[in-house]
Amino acid sequence: MDTNTEAHEAENQEDVQSEEPKKRRVVVPGEVIVSGEDFLPGEGTRREGNDVLASRYGLAEESGRVVKVLAITGAFIPRRNNVVIGRISQITSNGWVVSIDCASSAFIPIDESPRFINKSEMDQFLDVGDAVAAKIWSMGPRGIDLALKSRGLGKLDGGFLFRVIPNRVPRVIGREGSMINLIKEKTGCEITVGQNGWIWIKGKDIESQIKARKAIEMVTDKIYLSGLTDKMEAWFADN
Amino acid sequence: MAMKRKDGRSLTDIRKMEAKVGVIPNADGSAMFKMGDTIAIAAVYGPKHLHPQHMQNPQTGILRCSYDLMSFSVNDRKKPGPSRRSQELSKVTQWALEPAIDLQDFPSTVVDVTIQIIQADAGTRTAGINAASLALAHAGIPMKNLVCSIAIGKLDKDIVVDLDKSEEDFEGGEGPTDFPLAKLANTDQYTLVQLDGKIQPDKVKEVLKLADDACAKIYEIQKNALKEIVEQ
Numbered sequence: 001m002d003t004n005t006e007a008h009e010a011e012n013q014e015d016v017q018s019e020e021p022k023k024r025r026v027v028v029p030g031e032v033i034v035s036g037e038d039f040l041p042g043e044g045t046r047r048e049g050n051d052v053l054a055s056r057y058g059l060a061e062e063s064g065r066v067v068k069v070l071a072i073t074g075a076f077i078p079r080r081n082n083v084v085i086g087r088i089s090q091i092t093s094n095g096w097v098v099s100i101d102c103a104s105s106a107f108i109p110i111d112e113s114p115r116f117i118n119k120s121e122m123d124q125f126l127d128v129g130d131a132v133a134a135k136i137w138s139m140g141p142r143g144i145d146l147a148l149k150s151r152g153l154g155k156l157d158g159g160f161l162f163r164v165i166p167n168r169v170p171r172v173i174g175r176e177g178s179m180i181n182l183i184k185e186k187t188g189c190e191i192t193v194g195q196n197g198w199i200w201i202k203g204k205d206i207e208s209q210i211k212a213r214k215a216i217e218m219v220t221d222k223i224y225l226s227g228l229t230d231k232m233e234a235w236f237a238d239n
Numbered sequence: 240m241a242m243k244r245k246d247g248r249s250l251t252d253i254r255k256m257e258a259k260v261g262v263i264p265n266a267d268g269s270a271m272f273k274m275g276d277t278i279a280i281a282a283v284y285g286p287k288h289l290h291p292q293h294m295q296n297p298q299t300g301i302l303r304c305s306y307d308l309m310s311f312s313v314n315d316r317k318k319p320g321p322s323r324r325s326q327e328l329s330k331v332t333q334w335a336l337e338p339a340i341d342l343q344d345f346p347s348t349v350v351d352v353t354i355q356i357i358q359a360d361a362g363t364r365t366a367g368i369n370a371a372s373l374a375l376a377h378a379g380i381p382m383k384n385l386v387c388s389i390a391i392g393k394l395d396k397d398i399v400v401d402l403d404k405s406e407e408d409f410e411g412g413e414g415p416t417d418f419p420l421a422k423l424a425n426t427d428q429y430t431l432v433q434l435d436g437k438i439q440p441d442k443v444k445e446v447l448k449l450a451d452d453a454c455a456k457i458y459e460i461q462k463n464a465l466k467e468i469v470e471q
Contacts, residue, residue: 026469028462029339029376030384030424044381055341055383057376057465072469074379075267075285103286103348141297141346167379 024061024070027054033067044069076166076196078102078144082136083153085161085194086146088126093119096126098134098146101166101196106144108134114149131156133192133200152192159190159202162213166197168220171228178229179219186236187212211239242397245405246275253389253401253453258369258464260377268378270464272370275403276360281370283378286348294349300342304333304352306367312359328364335368335388335421335431341381350380361404361417362390368421368431373461385461386430387454388421391446393438398445400453413437420450424458 027033032051041047044056045067054060058069071077078084078100086100095109108126110117117125126132133153134146148154164172172193173180184191189203189212199216203209215232222228242250254275263269266282273279289295306328310319332354342350352374354367368388376382392402395412402417409415416436422429429447438446 026466028385028465029382031462055381056379057382058379059469071379073261073268073377075287103288103345105288 024059026058026072027060027069028057029054033060033069034062038065040066042066042068044071071167073165073167076100076102078104078106078136078139078196080136080139082195083133083193084136084146084196085131085133085156085192085198085200086196088128088130088132091122091126091128096122098132100144100194101198102144104139104143106134106136106146108132108146108148112146112148114154126155131161131200133194156192156200156202159200160209161198161200163197164199164216164220166195169193169195169197172199172216172219174229179232182229182232182236183212183215187215191216244394244399246403250397250399251449251452253456254403256457256460258373258460260373260464260468266374266378268374268376268380270370270373270377272366272373274362274366274369274401276358277356277362277366277403278358279354279356279363279366279370281352281354281367281374283350283352283371283374283380285350285378286342286345286380287351289347289349295347297346298343300345300348300350302333302337302340302342302350302352304329304336304354304371306332306354306356306364308356308359308363312356328367331431331433332364332368332371336371336375336386338428338430339372339382339384339386339423340375341383344381350375350378359404361402361407362419364388364431365390365419365421369457369461373464376465384423384425385458386421387424387457387461388419388431389450389453389457390417390419391450391453392417393436398442398449400449418446420447420454422450422454424454424461 031054033054035051039052041052045052046055052067054069056069058071060069084100086098088096089099090097095107098106100106113125132155134148135150136144137147138145187208189201189208192200201209201212257273259271262271263282266284268283271280286300307325308317310317352371354371356363365388368386372386390402392399393416394409407417416438419433421431
């Protein structure tokens with residue numbers, strides 16, 4: 001594995017939708033998922049009397065006693081330790097403001113630069129409009145702080161960016177990174193996947209980059225199929 | 240029921256309804272809701288940063304609705320742009336949806352709901368609310384329940400469900416009466432009750448009963464629309 005996303009994949013494990021068959025069904029807000037005192041309401045659910053209800057639209061899943069609803073649509077909701085891809089929108093006296101496609105603004109403090117930077121030359125390291133991969137370090141009422149000091153993070157040079165639906169990112173990564181590693185291996189591209197749906201691809205030639213993008217878009221289209229990694233392997237054999 | 244309406248429905252029949260989710264790929268959530276010849280589309284964006292800043296509420300996110308008719312949606316071209324009527328209906332739609340959603344996890348943000356009526360044949364605010372409620376659910380906004388909306392009317396002395404334009408303009412007998420309602424599905428909580436016209440106070444109970452039955456049917460249509468985009 002020549003690429004730089006190994007580091008992120010470890011943290012994304014929790015979000016990965018497992019591909020083994022599990023009892024899951026689509027629920028709409030207000031729908032009763034299970035009845036009985038034995039169950040604990042988890043994320044996206046609430047208890048009303050004897051019932052556990054969905055408080056959002058998604059896939060209901062029972063893991064042990066905990067019932068939760070997994071999001072399948074909607075805007076990106078930032079979480080700590082998410083790797084995101086954003087664009088520098090402003091340079092301030094003590095860092096960079098980054099737009100990462102969510103409600104709160106994100107900030108990279110100047111200390112995150114790997115070498116000393118003179119405050120008058122901040123645009124030499126990151127200029128307005130540059131794309132960066134960064135990790136969400138902390139989230140507070142005043143905004144999101146990003147970190148760059150990790151493998152594979154930092155300014156994205158060359159290659160190209162495109163966007164997929166943020167909720168499908170776990171599928172693109174796959175179980176323990178299986179899907180993204182397969183795509184990297186078969187196309188020889190460097191790929192960084194942001195949890196906010198932005199994906200960066202850089203390869204040796206334009207054909208391999210386009211192939212990688214096509215493969216990723218296949219995965220996001222076929223989200224409800226199981227055993228997708230095997231199917232993609234077959235797809236790569238055909239193309 | 241012996242008496243039939245102009246389009247062959249009985250007094251308590253709703254028009255043919257159709258719902259579709261995810262009609263606007265660029266929106267975070269979107270839906271189309273069709274009631275007979277009335278078609279509404281709704282798009283939801285957010286939670287996102289709220290500007291102007293003085294509207295921000297640090298305790299919770301806010302909902303912002305905008306309703307409008309497309310200029311080609313009615314027989315006489317509607318002049319585009321906000322009007323008194325569209326401002327009122329935007330506000331009324333917002334009040335109808337607000338009790339159903341919970342934005343406490345997204346303080347200082349806004350969820351924008353844009354409703355466009357692409358074809359109008361009476362009951363546009365109810366179609367708009369039905370579409371908006373679907374679009375909010377599709378956008379993954381935390382909600383207590385879906386919102387279902389229906390208009391009840393009166394043809395002379397008969398209470399009828401889901402008026403179309405020709406019935407809404409019915410001038411005979413006691414005059415035209417339009418009674419739009421919206422409620423949280425599976426509850427008795429009404430979030431919109433308007434009355435345009437005249438009705439005897441003792442008949443209001445009957446109206447609510449009819450609205451309840453119609454909303455149950457609408458809820459099923461909404462639920463199926465949300466489920467069918469996954470089960471394919």
